[in-house]
Amino acid sequence: MLNHLRTSMRNVRRSPFQAVAAISVLALTFFVTTLIVFLVYASSQLINYFETRPQIIAFLKDESDDAGIADLIKDLSSNIKVKGVKFVTKEEALEIYKKATSDNPLLSELLSPDIFPASVEFSVTDLSLAKDIIDEVKRNENVESVGITASLGGESTLGDVVDQLKTITANVRVGGAIVVSVLLATSFMVLFVVIGMRVSMRKEEVDILKLIGATSGFIRLPVLFEAIFYGVVGAFFGWLAGSVVLMYVSPYIISYFQDIPVLPRDPGYFFGMLGALLALEALFGVAIAFVGSFLALTRVSKGK
Known part of the structure; x- marks a missing residue:
């Protein structure tokens, strides 16, 4: 297992530009995902505030x-x-x-x-x-x-307020889902291409390993670990950038909305949400890496 990890890290160092490209696209995807998740949370809290007071x-x-x-x-x-x-x-x-x-x-x-x-x-x-x-x-x-109450304007504007809040929340959710889906698909394709190129460059080495009796797992594991490295590192840097932005703008957002809890005011709850989001994004990164590397290996092994 340790040898496979060393091999995967060596492959990353051999092609730094491809590694940076894959990590950058994944980081952008999870950066946007982090912001959209909190935007959806804030819009839901806004609706919940007006519905419960x-x-x-x-x-x-x-x-x-x-x-x-x-x-x-x-x-x-x-x-x-x-x-x-x-x-x-x-x-x-x-x-x-x-x-x-x-x-x-x-x-x-x-x-x-x-x-x-x-x-x-x-x-x-x-x-x-x-x-x-x-x-x-x-x-x-x-x-x-x-x-x-004055927070909603007046009785004559109630219908407009209701429609606007519902429309904005729905648009944020649908638009966010579309943006994240497009970025995830782009990240998957970039990872698929990078891993496919990496395997193609080592095709002769893979053929030799097969001839000397190397198992499929022995050949695939370094590639899989390399893809997982891209997925996890990209998820971490995207989450980190999103978290920094959120921590910077949170005081201004909380001050602007005052009594409306659009963002968690408890630091423990806030950082707990960020931690849970990091874990989920890392899992998505691993899933994208696993599927992308598996398909790339299958495609190259069939000679297509």
């Missing part, structure tokens, strides 16, 4: 009685499309306003709870259901109006 607010009429409010809350709580139902009193609404205007306390000094309506806040399990739920809540006799 209480973004819909039903403002209640002043004449609403406790029984009517209780029935509304009960109806929303029993709806499988709704979650996170919360009743906000007039006093709590005033406190929320004071916190929102804490930079300018004069705005809330002369206010009383009576000018704020009581409300019921809730979120939906899927943003695409929000418009139907809002229409249903509006028909309740105790509801004065229905609004949504």
Whole structure:
């Protein structure tokens, strides 16, 4: 086994330009893959944030009685499309306003709870259901109006926001999958050509080894180890470049989105994701190397 590893490393040193070409293409592939994986993760977190926070607010009429409010809350709580139902009193609404205007306390000094309506806040399990739920809540006799949190704009723009978020997320996933697939196919072809050229250059040596009784494994293992070297090293450098970029831009992204956890804030979880991604990319690199080297050896051995 050690002799096979030494032979494969010697073959790499004999043709450094081919080795650099193979590793560079693989590194580019896994660099883009690393960025796309985190982009997909960030877009999913963005959707999940808006789907799980209480973004819909039903403002209640002043004449609403406790029984009517209780029935509304009960109806929303029993709806499988709704979650996170919360009743906000007039006093709590005033406190929320004071916190929102804490930079300018004069705005809330002369206010009383009576000018704020009581409300019921809730979120939906899927943003695409929000418009139907809002229409249903509006028909309740105790509801004065229905609004949504400022993070989503206004009620009139809810449909556009939902469509845009869904469209962007879908495009990122589909586009990312296409880009990664094309790069993986390109990496496979480059590795296939490099290994095929390497085997063709050693065809006479391979024929001699067969004549003296060398086993198929003895001939194939150095080539396989060489291909695995390209795959693993390319995956590592691509992952490393992607990780450096992510670590550099993460503080700016987290600062921009503030409360929205588009990227992990816990360093342990963040580096854990990077470690898991490295392991998966290394496995893909090994798989590409194994298949590419096997096909190249089969093709050359048949004399095609």
